[in-house]
Amino acid sequence: MLAAILCAGIGLAMPATIDAVAQEAPVGAGAATVTGGRIAGDMESTRVFFDLDRKVDISSFYMSGPDRIVIDAPALLFRFAVPDPLEPRGLVSFRQFGAITRERSRIVLSLAEPARITAIAMDEVEPGKQYRLVIDLAKSTREEFTAMLERQRELVGASGAVVTKGDRVRKPVPAKKEGRFTVVVDPGHGGIDSGAVGKNGTEEKNLTLALGKLMKSKIAQSGPYDVLMTREEDVFMSLRDRVAFFRQNSADLVISIHADSLRLSQFRGASIYTLSETASDRLSHELAEMENMADIVGGLAASTKDDEVRGILAEFTSRETDRFSMAFSSTLVNELGKGIQLVKNPQRHAAFAVLKAPEVPGVLLEMGYLSNEEDEKLLLDSKWQDTTASLVAAAVDNFFKPRLPD
Ligand SMILES: [Zn+2]
Numbered sequence: 262m263l264a265a266i267l268c269a270g271i272g273l274a275m276p277a278t279i280d281a282v283a284q285e286a287p288v289g290a291g292a293a294t295v296t297g298g299r300i301a302g303d304m305e306s307t308r309v310f311f312d313l314d315r316k317v318d319i320s321s322f323y324m325s326g327p328d329r330i331v332i333d334a335p336a337l338l339f340r341f342a343v344p345d346p347l348e349p350r351g352l353v354s355f356r357q358f359g360a361i362t363r364e365r366s367r368i369v370l371s372l373a374e375p376a377r378i379t380a381i382a383m384d385e386v387e388p389g390k391q392y393r394l395v396i397d398l399a400k401s402t403r404e405e406f407t408a409m410l411e412r413q414r415e416l417v418g419a420s421g422a423v424v425t426k427g428d429r430v431r432k433p434v435p436a437k438k439e440g441r442f443t444v445v446v447d448p449g450h451g452g453i454d455s456g457a458v459g460k461n462g463t464e465e466k467n468l469t470l471a472l473g474k475l476m477k478s479k480i481a482q483s484g485p486y487d488v489l490m491t492r493e494e495d496v497f498m499s500l501r502d503r504v505a506f507f508r509q510n511s512a513d514l515v516i517s518i519h520a521d522s523l524r525l526s527q528f529r530g531a532s533i534y535t536l537s538e539t540a541s542d543r544l545s546h547e548l549a550e551m552e553n554m555a556d557i558v559g560g561l562a563a564s565t566k567d568d569e570v571r572g573i574l575a576e577f578t579s580r581e582t583d584r585f586s587m588a589f590s591s592t593l594v595n596e597l598g599k600g601i602q603l604v605k606n607p608q609r610h611a612a613f614a615v616l617k618a619p620e621v622p623g624v625l626l627e628m629g630y631l632s633n634e635e636d637e638k639l640l641l642d643s644k645w646q647d648t649t650a651s652l653v654a655a656a657v658d659n660f661f662k663p664r665l666p667d
Pocket of ligand 1: 449465519521552
């Protein structure tokens with residue numbers, strides 16, 4: 262729908278096979294490859310380009326709060342020869358790109374000032390071999406930007422969420438078995454949202470996925486637990502969809518895993534967060550604010566007053582859920598303390614949107630902080646990963662054991 266109205270009429274050589282093989286093939290299999298790109302220009306006009314090995318059909322739209330230009334494309338593989346050729350500059354203050362679903366990729370350009378697209382085109386550099394997606398931006402005004410958003414709204418409704426809504430949560434839910442518990446392991450970030458990046462280039466989204474898989478297998482081996490994961494690949498999943506996934510699967514426990522960055526680089530070790538409207542401390546507050554930005558990073562609409570997640574919380578908060586989450590948090594601190602380093606006061610709390618399902622107990626586990634170089638090394642260490650996953654599994658088992666039928 263967006264493509265039909267806002268697409269700049271670019272080539273249509275989208276390979277027809279992607280959708281058909283998507284279920285079996287790894288993310289991005291058979292996709293066009295992006296081999297390079299650059300951002301050039303100044304605060305008056307800025308050019309962004311990407312080099313691709315084939316033509317793809319793209320669409321673009323504007324978003325506000327913060328101001329962004331979003332470009333959607335079929336699955337793309339970003340494989341740059343230079344580590345990161347797209348240094349933000351001029352009108353582009355920040356950029357993200359990556360998978361938004363298995364079949365779609367997205368480029369998000371955050372704007373330093375209101376700007377408009379003056380030209381968007383797929384140039385043929387070498388027919389059949391190299392193509393260049395060129396996006397030209399010019400400085401605009403607040404009034405003009407608002408007017409563009411209104412026109413867009415009239416045409417397509419609220420944008421952004423259209424792309425991922427329901428995409429990840431439509432699977433049939435298996436009936437709950439007597440004497441078994443459902444544990445959801447939730448690897449933070451993914452796809453276009455890489456999360457924190459360490460000094461040596463470690464991306465949080467990859468760490469959380471690797472550790473998540475390890476935890477899943479160890480928890481499943483430790484007792485009568487059905488372990489589900491919100492994502493098992495490098496794809497984006499919105500906070501809303503994550504919460505919907507927990508609820509739809511009637512999770513008995515959620516463990517959301519992260520390895521974020523903090524402004525205090527000396528801060529290191531694992532910490533466990535539970536949900537609270539007021540944060541236990543300043544750092545926890547900042548962390549939750551940052552985490553709750555994940556949907557914006559993915560090019561979705563910012564939360565509004567009628568946002569589902571907030572609505573849920575306003576409805577009612579469950580004391581029992583809070584009690585369970587706190588109890589598990591204590592168990593987890595106990596277990597992790599046996600084998601890995603924890604921060605001082607490791608039990609913390611803040612308003613994490615991902616923990617806001619009222620009937621689902623859960624914690625957010627920060628395994629360590631990528632802002633600390635020692636932690637970055639440790640997080641990549643396979644022995645440390647194995648120990649951590651084993652301790653998490655032990656905590657899950659200790660937590661549920663008293664509730665198992667004799
Ligand atoms: Zn994170």
